[in-house]
Amino acid sequence: MWRHLDRRFALALASALLSAVSQELPAQNPLAHEQSATASLIYDFDLPEQPLATTLRDIGQRTDTNVLFESGIVKGLRAPALHGRFGPQQALEQVLQGTNLQARRTSARSIVVQLIRPPTAKSKNEAGTEGNITAPSRQGNSADGSGEKGEVHAAASASEARASPATDGPQSGNKAGAPAEGNNKPSLMGAVQVIGYRTSAATSATGVVTEIINTPISISALNSQFLEDTGSSQLMDAIGALTGVTGQNNSGEVGTNFGVRGYAVTPQVDGFDSLSIAGGLGSAVGVDRVEVLKGPSAVFNGNVPPGGSINIIYKKPSFTPQTYFEGEYGSWAYRSGEFFSTGPVDDHFAYLVDVYAKNVNGWVDWTGQNERTYILGLTWRPINDLSVNLNYRNTKKKDQVSTLPVSHPGFIGSGVPQDTYLDNWVAQNYGANEPPQTITAEQYLPRGARDNVLGPQNYNNELARFWSTEINYTVNDHIQIRDSFGHADFSWGFLSLLQSGAKVLGPDGNVSTFGLASGFFNGKQAGSGWENKLEAAFSFDTGPINHSLLVGFQASYSSLDYARFWVYPLPPVNAQGLPWNFFRDGPLMLGDQNAILHALSPTPNLINYKDTGHANTHAYYAAEQMSMFDDRLHVLLGVRYTKTKGEVIKDMELASSETTPQIGILGKPFAPDSFFADTAFFANYSKSFTPSGIVQPGTAELVPPQKGTGKEFGVKTAWLNGAVTSTISVFRDDLSNIATPDYSHMGENGGLIEYNLGGVGRAQGFEAEVTWLPNENWQLSANFTDLPVAKYLDYPGVPAEIGARFGSTPRQAANLTAKYIFKEGPLQGLSLGGWVHAQTSTTGVLGGDWHYDVRIPGLAQVSAFAGYEWNRLDFRFNIDNLTDRGGYVMNNAFRPQSPRSYFLTVKYKL
Numbered sequence: 001m002w003r004h005l006d007r008r009f010a011l012a013l014a015s016a017l018l019s020a021v022s023q024e025l026p027a028q029n030p031l032a033h034e035q036s037a038t039a040s041l042i043y044d045f046d047l048p049e050q051p052l053a054t055t056l057r058d059i060g061q062r063t064d065t066n067v068l069f070e071s072g073i074v075k076g077l078r079a080p081a082l083h084g085r086f087g088p089q090q091a092l093e094q095v096l097q098g099t100n101l102q103a104r105r106t107s108a109r110s111i112v113v114q115l116i117r118p119p120t121a122k123s124k125n126e127a128g129t130e131g132n133i134t135a136p137s138r139q140g141n142s143a144d145g146s147g148e149k150g151e152v153h154a155a156a157s158a159s160e161a162r163a164s165p166a167t168d169g170p171q172s173g174n175k176a177g178a179p180a181e182g183n184n185k186p187s188l189m190g191a192v193q194v195i196g197y198r199t200s201a202a203t204s205a206t207g208v209v210t211e212i213i214n215t216p217i218s219i220s221a222l223n224s225q226f227l228e229d230t231g232s233s234q235l236m237d238a239i240g241a242l243t244g245v246t247g248q249n250n251s252g253e254v255g256t257n258f259g260v261r262g263y264a265v266t267p268q269v270d271g272f273d274s275l276s277i278a279g280g281l282g283s284a285v286g287v288d289r290v291e292v293l294k295g296p297s298a299v300f301n302g303n304v305p306p307g308g309s310i311n312i313i314y315k316k317p318s319f320t321p322q323t324y325f326e327g328e329y330g331s332w333a334y335r336s337g338e339f340f341s342t343g344p345v346d347d348h349f350a351y352l353v354d355v356y357a358k359n360v361n362g363w364v365d366w367t368g369q370n371e372r373t374y375i376l377g378l379t380w381r382p383i384n385d386l387s388v389n390l391n392y393r394n395t396k397k398k399d400q401v402s403t404l405p406v407s408h409p410g411f412i413g414s415g416v417p418q419d420t421y422l423d424n425w426v427a428q429n430y431g432a433n434e435p436p437q438t439i440t441a442e443q444y445l446p447r448g449a450r451d452n453v454l455g456p457q458n459y460n461n462e463l464a465r466f467w468s469t470e471i472n473y474t475v476n477d478h479i480q481i482r483d484s485f486g487h488a489d490f491s492w493g494f495l496s497l498l499q500s501g502a503k504v505l506g507p508d509g510n511v512s513t514f515g516l517a518s519g520f521f522n523g524k525q526a527g528s529g530w531e532n533k534l535e536a537a538f539s540f541d542t543g544p545i546n547h548s549l550l551v552g553f554q555a556s557y558s559s560l561d562y563a564r565f566w567v568y569p570l571p572p573v574n575a576q577g578l579p580w581n582f583f584r585d586g587p588l589m590l591g592d593q594n595a596i597l598h599a600l601s602p603t604p605n606l607i608n609y610k611d612t613g614h615a616n617t618h619a620y621y622a623a624e625q626m627s628m629f630d631d632r633l634h635v636l637l638g639v640r641y642t643k644t645k646g647e648v649i650k651d652m653e654l655a656s657s658e659t660t661p662q663i664g665i666l667g668k669p670f671a672p673d674s675f676f677a678d679t680a681f682f683a684n685y686s687k688s689f690t691p692s693g694i695v696q697p698g699t700a701e702l703v704p705p706q707k708g709t710g711k712e713f714g715v716k717t718a719w720l721n722g723a724v725t726s727t728i729s730v731f732r733d734d735l736s737n738i739a740t741p742d743y744s745h746m747g748e749n750g751g752l753i754e755y756n757l758g759g760v761g762r763a764q765g766f767e768a769e770v771t772w773l774p775n776e777n778w779q780l781s782a783n784f785t786d787l788p789v790a791k792y793l794d795y796p797g798v799p800a801e802i803g804a805r806f807g808s809t810p811r812q813a814a815n816l817t818a819k820y821i822f823k824e825g826p827l828q829g830l831s832l833g834g835w836v837h838a839q840t841s842t843t844g845v846l847g848g849d850w851h852y853d854v855r856i857p858g859l860a861q862v863s864a865f866a867g868y869e870w871n872r873l874d875f876r877f878n879i880d881n882l883t884d885r886g887g888y889v890m891n892n893a894f895r896p897q898s899p900r901s902y903f904l905t906v907k908y909k910l
Contacts, residue, residue: 055079216664218294262790263307273302295710296688299638306708330903352377489528529558560613756797
């Protein structure tokens with residue numbers, strides 16, 4: 001896997017496409033006016049053919065209506081696809097056509113679904129199921145206000161709706177009223193429903209689409225609506241909105257990392273865990289949603305650290321047409337444009353085209369970004385049970401990134417000789433393993449905030465191409481098969497100061513004359529890789545227990561086509577030939593130095609590899625989901641065997657393997673007719689392992705893999721027909737067998753670093769998140785993370801690190817997001833919203849380089865946005881960093897906080 005090729009120079013590529021899609025059908029003619037106070041409210045529906053209980057739930061959630069029904073009368077029934085604009089009563093009448101059921105409104109917010117013929121004490125429904133019909137039962141939400149006990153369930157209750165296959169193509173004719181045994185099962189091809197900022201189901205936790213409330217694992221999700229509203233063109237801009245998630249960014253010389261519960265995570269792309277390499281910050285164009293699975297779930301997500309995994313899921317072609325042009329202009333010469341179009345070609349084909357361009361100078365001088373992205377997709381559904389998806393993504397980026405100069409307090413002005421090496425000075429005065437760099441930003445601001453950098457530390461020229469196929473086939477009501485294949489290739493050229501420029505300043509502010517600290521570093525590399533996943537889901541019943549068994553096989557392979565690196569170990573000089581001085585000469589422009597480097601050394605003088613870095617992974621996994629007691633108890637059992645073989649040393653392959661189990665249990669102890677019916681208590685336990693991908697310097701020994709263990713207990717809710725959803729949990733995630741770097745013998749035996757085995761880390765804390773949709777106008781969400789323990793319990797060879805906190809892991813972090821949409825009146829079409837992010841102080845992370853101890857103060861960032869829809873036009877206005885405070889960009893230890901910024905977006909919908 002590419003993440004194991006070279007831990008310093010590997011990129012993180014994020015591209016592919018995965019999302020739920022639905023077939024577009026002609027809208028039905030509206031029926032009679034609603035006989036209620038909500039008669040004037042019309043809603044957009046885009047629901048696939050699915051179990052009737054699921055559709056009733058979705059209609060209730062979408063319209064903020066208590067849709068009440070008895071579970072027995074809908075068992076085995078399926079609803080047709082529903083596309084168009086309807087009121088709540090109209091929508092229900094559409095999906096109930098052809099059944100022996102009717103929808104009867106009993107109050108402004110309640111509708112009862114019942115048999116057309118008055119039932120006796122016991123009667124059989126169309127599916128042949130006996131059931132008792134009584135008055136609506138939910139206290140405070142009953143249709144007649146009586147609050148009497150009975151057996152009526154709200155449609156928005158997650159207990160009534162397991163995910164089921166989406167039929168985004170021609171209809172099979174299996175409408176509501178036609179029993180479909182076995183279809184009420186978790187599905188490989190289920191539709192993930194999103195309402196506002198809330199995602200009600202996910203795929204990352206179990207490998208199939210499963211309701212979040214029925215999954216015994218903590219899951220957080222961030223969808224495209226949030227990215228659009230907040231104007232987040234980069235995933236790093238918005239990733240801090242997720243519970244327990246931070247960005248562990250750096251100055252640009254290595255791929256972007258994210259952190260979950262303090263542990264660094266390389267993100268997956270559409271479930272592919274070996275193709276997720278890309279440089280820079282990761283563009284948000286084409287992203288449908290981001291799912292974050294908490295804890296070490298290696299059963300479904302490959303080799304992951306114990307904190308969890310991040311899965312970036314991209315859009316796919318849809319049979320529901322959508323086409324728009326979008327342009328954006330903002331501060332710091334920000335300019336972007338996008339053309340997006342998806343829809344049916346005919347009854348069997350759907351397409352997707354997304355073309356995106358962006359240019360921005362950056363708020364810091366001598367920085368900027370240029371991006372061009374092209375996305376193509378095609379879906380073919382020759383029959384209702386077969387779907388074939390083809391996707392292609394091409395991204396070309398040019399980045400100029402700068403960092404603050406970094407030193408150690410007291411080094412500048414210490415009076416030691418100019419050629420003193422910073423690490424040696426720190427070792428003599430503070431100890432061999434004292435972190436040699438601590439940021440002191442104010443010391444390096446001689447000419448204002450926009451001139452506070454050494455200059456472009458990294459010229460990145462990146463080209464990443466990704467194509468994938470996905471075949472989904474429903475064999476029958478009990479068996480579904482999926483095969484997913486992805487292939488990616490990339491090329492990357494970069495230029496930087498050696499060691500990121502962090503040590504180039506000598507004790508008097510001049511550039512250090514220690515050559516290896518201040519040379520120029522230029523590299524070019526290219527690579528390619530593929531991954532294939534073959535999975536089958538089996539749904540069956542054994543008496544009162546419903547089973548869903550997922551079995552899978554994963555294979556991946558990758559290699560470096562070439563790796564060429566130059567180094568020019570001579571200190572830079574200014575125009576007068578004097579040693580370059582930061583305070584006197586300002587930022588150093590590396591582009592000029594690069595020409596000198598190549599003139600002196602046209603052939604790579606550091607590394608010149610071809611066809612190397614081979615990595616091969618095979619994994620076998622199985623997971624059994626059991627549901628019993630009328631969906632009130634869920635059990636998840638899984639196991640995975642993974643073997644990774646990598647060419648860590650040229651022409652020498654070394655392998656590591658591990659078996660990782662997982663168990664989870666979730667129960668809903670309250671009566672189905674109580675207010676707390678959709679309250680679920682859960683617990684899970686899992687193990688994971690992460691191959692090191694590194695060799696002990698001076699040997700041919702592979703450093704053993706790290707091993708993770710996670711335990712979690714929590715509660716989930718979906719109250720008031722799903723209007724209030726929440727997850728609260730306590731957890732402990734341990735990582736053992738950490739290879740701890742030791743720099744105290746730097747330079748001995750021709751090496752810079754040694755690794756000591758047996759390091760131990762622990763993350764322990766509390767998370768809470770809640771989403772509330774009080775009505776159709778409001779969207780409110782909040783989360784809070786308290787991580788009192790995120791530290792090394794043991795750090796062999798470097799005792800000073802024992803008890804040190806993980807980098808980029810604040811003790812506490814919180815988010816509050818609100819959005820209000822005016823649906824009626826003179827302000828109809830207007831929306832207002834904001835996002836507040838706050839976190840306590842932390843330290844920064846610079847991966848793949850020396851140990852940095854970069855202190856980042858606590859911060860509170862406020863962003864606001866406003867939108868207005870007028871005919872075919874959508875306008876959005878964003879203000880970032882409304883408070884205009886100092887500090888650092890959220891989740892980025894090496895970029896100062898930008899001043900207040902403004903952005904205007906105009907979208908034209910065809």
